[in-house]
Amino acid sequence: MHILNYTTRLYHTIKYLKLKQIVWRFLYLFPRSITDTKSFPIINSSISFNGVSKNNVTLDYDNFTFLNETHQLLDTGWDDLSISKLWRYNLHYFDFLRQKEQNKIEFQKNIVYKWIIENPYGKGTGWEPYPTSLRIVNWIKWHWDTKGLTEEGQLSLWNQVRWLAARPEYHLLGNHLFVNIKALLFACVFFNLDEKSIIYKKAIKILSKELNEQFLSDGAHFELSPMYHALAMEDLLDLYQLTCGLPPSFPTQKILDNYFKGMHWLSLMKYNNNELSHFNDCANGIAPSFNELNNLALELGLMSEIKSEIKFHHFEESGFGVYKEKDIHLIIDIGHIGPDYLPGHAHADTLSFELAIKGNRVIVNSGTSEYGFSKERLRQRSTSAHSTIEIDGKNSSEVWSGFRVARRAIISNIVKTKIGDSLEISATHNGYKRLLNRPKHNRKWNVSDGNLDIIDEVTGKKNNIQHRLYIHPDIQVEMIDNIVFLNKLSENLVKITSDHKIHVVSSTYHDSFGSSKKNKCILINGTTPFSSKVSISWSK
Secondary structure, three states: OOHHHHHHHHHHOOOOOOHHHHHHHOOOOOOOOOOOOOOOOOOOOOOOOOOOOOOOOOOOOOOEOOOOEEEEHHOOOOOOOOHHHHHHHHHHHHHHHHHHHOOOOHHHHHHHHHHHOOOOOOHHHOOOHHHHHHHHHHHHHHHHOOOOOOOOHHHHHHHHHEEEEEEOOOOOOOHHHHHHHHHHHHHHOOOOOOOOHHHHHHHHHHHHHHHHHHOOOOOOOOOHHHHHHHHHHHHHHHHHOOOHHHOOOOOHHHHHHHHHHHHHHHHEOOOOOOEEEEEEEOOOOOOOOOHHHHHHHOOOOOOOOOOOOOOEEEEOOOEEHHHHHHOOEEEEEOOOOOOOOOOOOOOOOOOOOEEEOOEEEEEEEEEOOOOOOOOHHHHHHHHHOOOOOOOOEOOOOOEEEEEEEEEOEEEEEEEEEEEOOOOEEEEOOOOOOOOOOOEEEHHHEEEEEEEEEEEEEOOOOOOOOEEEEEEEOEEEEEEEEEEEEEEEEOEEEEEEEEOOEEEEEEEEEEOOOOOOEEEEEEEEEEEEEEEEEEEEEEOO
16 A cells, blocks of 8 residues: 555656656666866956855854754864755855855855865765856856956866756746856856857757746746745846846846846735735845845836735636735735646645735744755645645645655635625645545635634535644743733734634744744644634734
8 A cells, every 4th residue: 555655646746757857867867977177267256246145153164053053064074974965055055155244255165176176076965956057156256356266166166067967956946946047147158258168158058948837927036935036137147247248138127037036025924024925935144135136126126116006916827826915915825836847845735725814924834944855854745734624634735755755736816806895815726636525625715804704614424623823932822711912012913803713833934944933833633514703803
């Protein structure tokens, strides 16, 4: 039975992949024929470049803190397998060359040299395409700022570019392929590669396709993670700055169009304190904030007006609804989990929502604190870690392993109704049709003056229901006679009532990588056929 379940799950995972992904996974099993070279093209050191400063992670360029975890390079080296791969990736990115502290040029030169001599050509984590891509960009930006790359460093950089150009991440696609191509375009400017060069031809062909595919018409990045979306906005601003060094065929206007639409989307998917909403893989402190991106755009002379008098925005292609006015910021997930062939950063969070009242985050999803293949990683991707309904202890979409999804919830029957000053949005998903009695979940959000009703209907017979609302850790929870009061700094923000018995249980919240904070969760139990109404009210 276990083998049958695994085979079924594997089938429902693989069937969504593009043929290109499968072929390239096979091709990557073969060794590369490319070898390092001893010469490199004449470089272009005259570029002036603006960028977002990175968080301080080291003072001495030996002790590094990533993901709230510190290690000493002298002790661990570059590829200690006892340290998580994501931590090692961060080490190889070289973001620290652009951290906010004043440059320490000799320390930086030394660690670049150390990487060159201690990471042989094509060997180890540092030579995987994703960290190679980020490192190429960071070394180039750093050199344009400091002229710090020696001839040995420039040769190493050229060999990294050749290595990456030989095998971009066609097996993954998505944001990985985009940063691969971004790195190659930076290299084209740095090494004066014109439109006749093989590297430029490859990069521009892929970029043109990915600009259309990865950036949706409503502004969202197609992996539907606010964190990866913000990173994509930084990528677009970086690419825009390359325009003067690249041939006329470079799609500058398309880059700008995607950036402006994307910033509008991000302005509604982040909160007033610049934290990101937690849908799919998303953590604070990794991507540039909205304000940092906007300030960089202003430095580049890019002006945009994002203000809108519209209270409700339905981003139909990315599948999010946002209701925002003075006292309330409601974000609901009424879409698919992401691109069919690339669900690696998806969570089973269909029909979940987040809510901020008077600038204070109140209802949240649980966030993301780690990657990899741990039980905790799987739990954080599960339906049970989100403010929605779980049926029979299963996930609405079958997330498994670290970055896999088999059968997926499909949204239908989206209805928006406006009556006077109230707005009702409803949607249904079928993610549990594989269970006994094929239950369906319909959820309505009814927003009126000082009140939000969440009305749930679940079909089925004797299926177990767990309805969860996660509370932000800054909020104190008090329950009196089945009424929940949410307070902050002794001020009552919200009152929650329900037509079912309410339980308040302990949980954890993960707003950044490596972080776990204690919080509370409102839990309502039931069985199908199930209907409930939860009312959240606040004073005007």
